Amino acid sequence: MTETWIILGATSSMARAFARAVARNGAQVLLAGRDMADLQASASDCALQGAPVAEALHFDARDQATFAPIIERATALEGMINVAVFVGSMPTQEAIDADPSLIAGTVTDNYAGPAAFLQMIAPKMEERGGGTVAGVGSVAGDRGRIGNYVYGSSKAGFHTYLSGLRNRLTRSGGHVVTVKPGFVDTSMTWGIEGMFLVASPEKIAADILTAVEKRKNVIYTPGFWRLIMGIITAIPERLFKKLSI
Numbered sequence: 001m002t003e004t005w006i007i008l009g010a011t012s013s014m015a016r017a018f019a020r021a022v023a024r025n026g027a028q029v030l031l032a033g034r035d036m037a038d039l040q041a042s043a044s045d046c047a048l049q050g051a052p053v054a055e056a057l058h059f060d061a062r063d064q065a066t067f068a069p070i071i072e073r074a075t076a077l078e079g080m081i082n083v084a085v086f087v088g089s090m091p092t093q094e095a096i097d098a099d100p101s102l103i104a105g106t107v108t109d110n111y112a113g114p115a116a117f118l119q120m121i122a123p124k125m126e127e128r129g130g131g132t133v134a135g136v137g138s139v140a141g142d143r144g145r146i147g148n149y150v151y152g153s154s155k156a157g158f159h160t161y162l163s164g165l166r167n168r169l170t171r172s173g174g175h176v177v178t179v180k181p182g183f184v185d186t187s188m189t190w191g192i193e194g195m196f197l198v199a200s201p202e203k204i205a206a207d208i209l210t211a212v213e214k215r216k217n218v219i220y221t222p223g224f225w226r227l228i229m230g231i232i233t234a235i236p237e238r239l240f241k242k243l244s245i
């Protein structure tokens with residue numbers, strides 16, 4: 001079956017591993033992001049892996065004028081349209097405490113920008129009667145904690161958005177999988193101390209692909225994070241508010 005994967009935030013190492021995997025499966029790939037040289041290199045790699053179409057396209061979550069050309073290109077291609085969202089940014093909570101104006105960009109990168117893009121493309125997916133959205137959120141979105149609550153709340157907003165979009169797209173044969181990674185070894189987490197059970201970007205990409213194929217609704221990756229977050233979310237608020245986890 002001919003299909004296209006639009007990959008938002010395609011310079012992420014998780015996104016790169018995911019793009020290679022779907023290219024190997026013969027999908028058309030549109031790699032969207034800000035660093036065009038990096039995206040071109042990935043597009044060449046995807047073509048070598050077997051993608052019949054592999055292109056780099058400019059996407060900036062903070063500039064909605066960049067969205068329409070990507071959607072036009074995807075709709076010009078035959079087959080189902082799928083979208084994988086890897087876009088995100090995570091200023092430190094200390095930086096945000098010092099400069100609250102950083103909140104707006106954080107919310108746009110993790111939630112408002114991707115959500116606006118998905119709102120624009122949803123009618124095209126509905127017209128074609130299917131397609132999958134894989135949205136990368138975070139375990140940080142499951143509970144606000146002292147060290148990361150602005151980033152966490154932006155991911156929580158994205159999770160809730162994806163839940164509603166799943167409800168909508170299901171009606172036309174489409175699907176949405178919400179992906180909640182734990183700690184992953186990427187440029188976002190480079191140099192951060194105190195991380196544990198760190199996963200590789202390839203592991204996350206493989207879990208996302210399996211979840212897409214099995215039409216899972218919400219996954220934790222690696223899977224043991226479901227248990228960890230089950231424990232963390234079960235801690236009573238009167239106790240949790242005194243913890244620094």
Ligand SMILES: NC(=O)c1ccc[n+]([C@@H]2O[C@H](COP(=O)([O-])OP(=O)(O)OC[C@H]3O[C@@H](n4cnc5c(N)ncnc54)[C@H](OP(=O)(O)O)[C@@H]3O)[C@@H](O)[C@H]2O)c1
Pocket residue numbers: 008009010011012013014015033034035059060061062085086087088089090109136137138139180181182183184185186187188189
């Ligand atoms: N690493 C972890 O432990 C972890 C855990 C849970 C969830 N996540 C989530 O996983 C996803 C991928 O992150 P990563 O860890 O692979 O880090 P990353 O390498 O920093 O990837 C983030 C991606 O978002 C893009 N991006 C940021 N702001 C953008 C904007 N305004 N417009 C367009 N693209 C923008 C970056 O593009 P540029 O190259 O242009 O900056 C990059 O492609 C993110 O959503 C992140 O929140 C990561």
